[in-house]
Amino acid sequence: MTDASGNVSSADEIYKELMIETVSNTYPKYIQKDLLSTLEQQGVVKLKKNMPIKSGAQTIDLSEAEEDERLTQGIESLAVLRALEKREFTKSYHFSAIFSGNGKQKPDFFSLVNEGKLLDFTSPNFLHDNVQDVNHPTEVIPTLFTIGNIKIFKFTKILTGFLPVTATRKRIKYNVLGVYHEYLGVLEIRFDRARSLFQYEDELFYHNQIVGVLNWFKEVAKFELEYINISPVISYINKKDQNEVVVHSQAMSMSTGAKAELYTAENGAPILPLLGELKELIKTNEELFDQCTKIKDLLDKFISETEDTSDLPWISLRWKGDAKNEGILVKFKHNYENKGYTLLNFFGRQTNMEKMNNVTKYIIDNKAELDTKESSDVPEVGETSDSTQKVF
Numbered sequence: 299m300t301d302a303s304g305n306v307s308s309a310d311e312i313y314k315e316l317m318i319e320t321v322s323n324t325y326p327k328y329i330q331k332d333l334l335s336t337l338e339q340q341g342v343v344k345l346k347k348n349m350p351i352k353s354g355a356q357t358i359d360l361s362e363a364e365e366d367e368r369l370t371q372g373i374e375s376l377a378v379l380r381a382l383e384k385r386e387f388t389k390s391y392h393f394s395a396i397f398s399g400n401g402k403q404k405p406d407f408f409s410l411v412n413e414g415k416l417l418d419f420t421s422p423n424f425l426h427d428n429v430q431d432v433n434h435p436t437e438v439i440p441t442l443f444t445i446g447n448i449k450i451f452k453f454t455k456i457l458t459g460f461l462p463v464t465a466t467r468k469r470i471k472y473n474v475l476g477v478y479h480e481y482l483g484v485l486e487i488r489f490d491r492a493r494s495l496f497q498y499e500d501e502l503f504y505h506n507q508i509v510g511v512l513n514w515f516k517e518v519a520k521f522e523l524e525y526i527n528i529s530p531v532i533s534y535i536n537k538k539d540q541n542e543v544v545v546h547s548q549a550m551s552m553s554t555g556a557k558a559e560l561y562t563a564e565n566g567a568p569i570l571p572l573l574g575e576l577k578e579l580i581k582t583n584e585e586l587f588d589q590c591t592k593i594k595d596l597l598d599k600f601i602s603e604t605e606d607t608s609d610l611p612w613i614s615l616r617w618k619g620d621a622k623n624e625g626i627l628v629k630f631k632h633n634y635e636n637k638g639y640t641l642l643n644f645f646g647r648q649t650n651m652e653k654m655n656n657v658t659k660y661i662i663d664n665k666a667e668l669d670t671k672e673s674s675d676v677p678e679v680g681e682t683s684d685s686t687q688k689v690f
Contacts (some may be wrong), residue, residue: 313426316456317382318370320471324490329648330369333381334360342377343368383419383427386473387443387450390649391488394642395508395634396658398524399483405519407442407449415518416451419443427454429471438514440476448655451476453511459495470496476511479655482662485523487511488654505635528640529632531661532613534668541618543660546627548613576600617657626653 321330337343344351345368347361358375360368372378410416417424419441428439430453440451453474460467475488487508497503515521535543580587580597587594612631619625627645634641644654 310426313429314373314379316429316469316471317373317379319469321370321373321382323468323470325369326648327366330366333385334368334372337372337378337381342375342381343372379426384443386452387419387475388445388651390644390651390654391475392490392644393504394486394488394644394654394658395639396526396528396642396661397485397487397512397639398526399478399485400522400524405478405521407519410519411442415439417441419452427452427471430455438510438518440514447479447481449478449480451478451511451514453514457492457496459493461495468495472496474507474511476515477651479658479662482659484526484658484662485515485521486654486658502635504641505637508639525639526665528630528661528665531665531668532615532630534671535615535664538664543615543617546614546616617653617660626657628657 325333334343334345338345341352341355341357344357344359344361349361351357351359356375356377358372358378360372363371369378373382407416411418411421417428417439420443424441427441430436430438438453440453443450443452453476455472455474456469457472458467458469470492472492473489475486477486477488478484479486489504489507492503500506512523516523536545576597580594587597612629614627614629617626617628624646629643629645631641631643633639642657644657
């Protein structure tokens with residue numbers, strides 16, 4: 299892939315050009331700035347004209363380049379290219395879906411690498427990701443990168459689109475990750491938004507990205523995967539006595555046919571309108587309602603029946619932040635596209651993958667609590683997890 303000076307060889311110009319287009323079309327300015335700052339600290343690039351370059355260092359000088367062209371020019375360096383490829387494993391994504399591995403699979407990823415069915419990002423022989431052109435499909439060969447007890451599989455495609463007015467062609471490298479949380483026994487699929495011009499008028503574009511990854515794990519890695527019924531887990535979290543997670547908003551489709559979208563107050567008070575305020579009213583006037591139990595019973599029954607008979611197409615939870623970390627807002631779209639699984643939509647600035655890992659662990663830990671509770675107690679109405687069912 300490289301010549302003696304460490305630059306990208308002519309044989310990989312196509313891949314390099316794809317990476318340049320991807321950075322230009324999809325990387326926000328703050329991401330480019332953060333990446334360049336990190337690379338500067340590592341001695342990979344020079345951004346300041348008066349900064350000396352250490353003797354023998356293969357630092358690429360970008361101090362003369364325009365600010366918005368520095369990262370794309372830096373791709374001439376293999377070290378910069380590798381940094382971008384590594385970031386694709388470790389960054390946060392906008393969407394994810396979680397599936398259970400049911401504990402039966404015993405994957406042999408080492409053999410898959412030897413058979414050429416899987417690339418190892420850390421191998422000295424690694425050239426670059428195997429990029430699929432959706433218009434000319436070839437064998438799917440993902441790239442593996444391991445971080446602790448998490449194995450990350452990167453599935454890469456070229457997406458091509460044309461601007462509506464000028465018909466200018468645009469291309470991007472589009473990644474979908476299969477994140478195998480071995481210690482949790484789950485496979486999480488992560489991906490970003492794609493502009494409509496890259497979706498080929500496919501109404502199930504995002505679902506089909508998920509299916510492609512599931513197929514590889516089922517057919518090549520021999521995983522046995524099951525859907526996780528996340529809806530009762532979210533209900534269980536809402537009813538728990540905890541201060542870490544609060545409801546931010548939710549949609550309700552009631553048995554009467556009425557529909558509503560409910561949001562918490564802007565002052566941060568975690569009380570949803572209508573049902574939440576009724577509960578709070580009863581709680582703060584407990585002595586008064588105890589004097590008239592018939593009214594209290596009627597209100598409790600109304601709240602309970604409304605919650606139990608209403609469909610919740612989506613609900614958003616907010617993980618509280620602290621002085622060092624901002625909170626996390628996640629929207630859970632249950633039965634996404636009527637396909638039986640929940641799609642998680644993460645909001646906010648792109649950061650590292652830690653926040654997604656924390657959300658996944660929190661969901662799975664609470665699912666385990668709920669499963670244990672149900673195995674020892676009679677399930678409460680609307681709180682049976684029926685936690686998994688086979689994929690496909």
